[in-house]
Amino acid sequence: MxxxxxxxxxxxxxxxxxxxxxxxxxxxxxxxxxxxxxxxxxxxxxxxxxxxxxxxxxxxxxxGTGYVLPPLLFDHDQALAMAIALQTANTSVFGLQDDTARALATLQQAMPETLRAVMESLRLTKLRNYWEFPAPPIDPAALRTVGTAVRLRHVLVAEFLRLDGTRPAPGDQDFATARRLEPHHLVVWAGRWYLIAYDLEDRHWRVHRVDRLHPRPTTRSFTLRDLPGGDLALFVMSSHDRGDTPAAWQCTGSARLNLPADIVARWAPGGSVVEHLDTNHCRLTLGAWSWAGIAGILATFDTDLTEVHPPDLLDACRQIAHRYAAMTSTELTGPVRP
Known part of the structure; x- marks a missing residue:
């Protein structure tokens, strides 16, 4: 109590x-x-x-007026909010990243040990991405559980949630049973929270969406392992199987790209899905405000596209190709002079 x-x-x-x-x-x-x-x-x-x-x-x-609150009177939920707000602050303003880091350190030094532990449990890495789209909300309790496990180096037992955030029914064949994970890093990228963990069941490194996990803490400790390649940012951004789902957009389409999945995953917009097909091919599913918007994003990958769906997206690609062909023709022949 x-x-x-x-x-x-x-x-x-x-x-x-x-x-x-x-x-x-x-x-x-x-x-x-x-x-x-x-x-x-x-x-x-x-x-x-x-x-x-x-x-x-x-x-x-x-x-009433005239009262004075004790300094830094935060409860656990407020401490969690402060840690998230300061660590995910926009870094596009010059000097703000250093200022927020100093503010976080000052708050931690002035807080009681229990609240300091809450804030330190969310020592995360924020990776730069120019495609920042809204992400589903995360249960604060799950975030605290994951962050604490990362800080204490304790194994997590995690179930994978459905797209609507609910837990799978017992015996559901579409979902794997709870898995034991060694949580190594907590990362924010493209507006989404990811856990980088070593899966003790299949002995592989994985990247998991935190909002898709139902984690349970344990007291079993583990020793930190060396991340493959040693580059945290590259590992997260080049992992196509992150449990991502397409963000809600007015238009959503897909295409087969003649590029490896890890290359496309690194540069694809947040909220898109990259499916590995073979060593040199993948399928990208993404959304935008218009079909021309999707076609324009696909063109940035500078590769051959096939299996473009739906027909509206294919029509948009044809229209853009026609516009560029007309523009190129005008540039080559020059304007008609009187």
Whole structure:
């Protein structure tokens, strides 16, 4: 059961948001009874915090003016949010990356040991990618479990979730049973969170989408292994089998490319899927705001394309080819002079 002091700190943190909290909402957020909330409110008053009652249909409790919160009063969820926000901050502004790193270090030094452990559990690597598309939300509990396992070097037992985030039914043949993983690195790339792990079942390195995992912690320790090639960024970006699924777009199409899957995976937009066909060929499925947009992205790979689907995408490719052919013809012959 949560201690009285811990509850009081969480209650003070909620009241510090400067909003009015109905009693039932405070009880729900703290997972305690309304009677216990009243006792904790009285405790805060005894400590000198001006907790006031607000009457009326929109009434409840809030902190009055003139109070001072203890420094860096964060609960575990807030510490997790701070770690994620600071480490995934946009690095396109000059100097911001160094500033956020220093801010994170300052916060960690000023926090109690338990909260510092929460933040340190999410020491992640953010890889640069110019195709940043929205990604599905991740369960904070799963993120904490994975991050802590990476930090402590503890084996994870993980089930793979369906596309809608639900766990597979018992006996579902389309999904593998829970697997034992050695979690080595937590990475953010193209707006998605990935776990780089060594699979103890088939003895291979894997890249897994964190939002597609249902992880369970263990206390079994492991020794860090050397990542193949030694380049974390290259390993993640060139791994085509990352459990990715096409992002939701107005138009979605695919084509067979005369390039290896690892090359295409490195440069494909976030939210696209690369399927390995053979050593020199793969299939790319991606989306865009228009069929011409998909055709334009496919053209950036500068290779032969076959098996283009659906017909709308093939028509867009023909239209673009016609435009470029007309442009090239004009450039060669020159404009007609009067």
């Amino acid at each position: 949560t201690s009285t002091s811990h509850r009081a700190l969480r209650l003070l943190s909620l009241l510090g948001s400067r909003r009015t909290w109905p009693l039932r909402d405070l009880a729900a957020r703290l997972a305690i009874s309304e009677r216990t909330v009243r006792r904790d409110l009285d405790t805060l008053r005894e400590l000198g915090y001006p907790v006031t009652s607000v009457r009326g249909p929109d009434g409840g409790y809030r902190l």
